[in-house]
Amino acid sequence: MLGIEDCVTEAMAIPGALDALLIDQTSGMAVAVGGGRDEDVDESAAALSETLRAAMDGLALNSPGGTIRINDMIVTADNGHHLLRPMETVFDGPLVIYVRLDPERSNLALARHRLRSISGRLVTT
Amino acid sequence: MESVLIDLAEDRVTGALRLDEAGTVYLTDGRVTYAESPAVPRLEDLLTADDRIPAQAVRQARQAATEDRPGGERLVGQGVLTRGELEFCVLSAVLDAAYFLSGSAAHRRGFRPGDRHWLGPQWYFDVAGLSRECERRRAQLDRAWPSGELDMLPVAPLARIPAQRVVLTSLQWEVLVAADSVATPAELARRLGRPAYSVLLAVRRLAAAGLLRVPEAGGRPGAAPIGTGTPAPAPQTPQSSQTSPTPQVPQTPSAPPALPRRPKTTGEPRAGGEPREGAVGSAASARWLPSATGDPTDVNLLIRLRNALEALT
Structure with missing residues (x-):
């Protein structure tokens, strides 16, 4: 069973992790930060929740029923692999865990598995 | 409200600041650990909204809460929710209340030293961080x-x-x-x-x-x-x-x-x-x-x- 800070610490322990953030998707707020960066965290958090929202909107329109439930989202880019995983919470929805990985030192499948395990221990739903 | 909070934070006090009818802010050692306002749903309402957490468990935790073992520890100990969920719920509730408190102009204030919230401290906010987040939320509403x-x-x-x-x-x-x-x-x-x-x-x-x-x-x-x-x-x-x-x-x-x-x-x-x-x-x-x-x-x-x-x- 994890607390919010533990969750980011564990995300940073994923091999190859460069950055980790826990984001409140509704307000776009950075709830917890890993990786020792502290400037423009709020901006990153807001931008990442917009990224996820845009993906949800686009995929919802593209799906037969018009609804979508994203389990995780992986974007590989020049500056690394970006992994986002929304977690449903009972109070306010969703809390998103984000981690950026060094493409040279990371294993995407392992990272995705670890992220799923972290979210399973952070929320019980 | 902010100036009062800053003063209290500098003195590293523990207690509850009551702002008229607008709500109450709880401090622990000069940091904000809880805030409530009648303008927003209570934390109990958030916790029990979809019946996943029984209202009975929350009520019992509240009644049994003591200074040594506050209600939050009890809830986590009973396994009705994880520590992360409790922290996030408190975080949501406090920021929610703070947003509506920050816009209110309470004239009568009262500070009760030593007063604690039954949940106990689950998450610590500094006053500057709180008001920054309220500001950001206001801007976000205006953008929408x-x-x-x-x-x-x-x-x-x-x-x-x-x-x-x-x-x-x-x-x-x-x-x-x-x-x-x-x-x-x-x-x-x-x-x-x-x-x-x-x-x-x-x-x-x-x-x-x-x-x-x-x-x-x-x-x-x-x-x-x-x-x-x-x-x-x-x-x-x-x-x-x-x-x-x-x-x-x-x-x-x-x-x-x-x-x-x-x-x-x-x-x-x-x-x-x-x-x-x-x-x-x-x-x-x-x-x-x-x-x-x-x-x-x-x-x-x-x-x-x-x-x-x-x-x-």
């Missing part, structure tokens, strides 16, 4: 829809929308399902067990998407529904041309059944639509409601009244 005109009014979805397809978030869906043209965003938040700020943001985004009725007094360029191929109705009479011919409400499955409405007897000439008396009645009366409930003092009075009634039972 730059007007507070809908914030205190009943949420009234359009019966027919000027678009072929709509994408909603799950919270926007909840808001639309619960909206009955009577409940304000704050009341919907309580009904849904969602933070008031989140509901407010959802309402503003729905308004920006042109899915809600906006008061006619607005007259701003953005007030007309957007994203439509057809020209927007004339700005002077958006209400009468848009909403009165369309029967309102019955098809929205509102969670608690709406009270039977009194037929409208006085005042206000209705624009158009005489033949449809029955069908239009609810929409029309809801449309005139704002003049009575839009005033924040009315809303605050009702909230206090409700709290007092709840305390009696």
Whole structure:
């Protein structure tokens, strides 16, 4: 069973992790930060929740029923692999865990598995 | 309110700062650990909203809470929720209350040293961080829809929308399902067990998407529904041309059944639509409601009244 800070610490322990953030998707707020960066965290958090929202909107329109439930989202880019995983919470929805990985030192499948395990221990739903 | 909090934070005090009727802020060693306001749902409401956490467990934890073993530890110990969930819930509730407290001008304040919240400290906020987040939230609301005109009014979805397809978030869906043209965003938040700020943001985004009725007094360029191929109705009479011919409400499955409405007897000439008396009645009366409930003092009075009634039972 994890607390919010533990969750980011564990995300940073994923091999190859460069950055980790826990984001409140509704307000776009950075709830917890890993990786020792502290400037423009709020901006990153807001931008990442917009990224996820845009993906949800686009995929919802593209799906037969018009609804979508994203389990995780992986974007590989020049500056690394970006992994986002929304977690449903009972109070306010969703809390998103984000981690950026060094493409040279990371294993995407392992990272995705670890992220799923972290979210399973952070929320019980 | 902020200056008082900064002073208290510098003195590293522990206790509760009561701000008139606006709410209470709890500090632990100079950091904010809890905040509550009658304008937002209580933490208990958020926790028990979808019945996953039994209300009984929360009540017992509250009653059994002591200084050594506060209610939060008890809840986590019982396994009804994880530490992370409790922390996030407290975080949501405190930021939600802080947002509405920061906008209030409380004249009478009282500080009770040593007073603690039953949950115990679960998350620590510094005063500067809190006010920064409130500022950010205010800016975010304004980006979504730059007007507070809908914030205190009943949420009234359009019966027919000027678009072929709509994408909603799950919270926007909840808001639309619960909206009955009577409940304000704050009341919907309580009904849904969602933070008031989140509901407010959802309402503003729905308004920006042109899915809600906006008061006619607005007259701003953005007030007309957007994203439509057809020209927007004339700005002077958006209400009468848009909403009165369309029967309102019955098809929205509102969670608690709406009270039977009194037929409208006085005042206000209705624009158009005489033949449809029955069908239009609810929409029309809801449309005139704002003049009575839009005033924040009315809303605050009702909230206090409700709290007092709840305390009696």
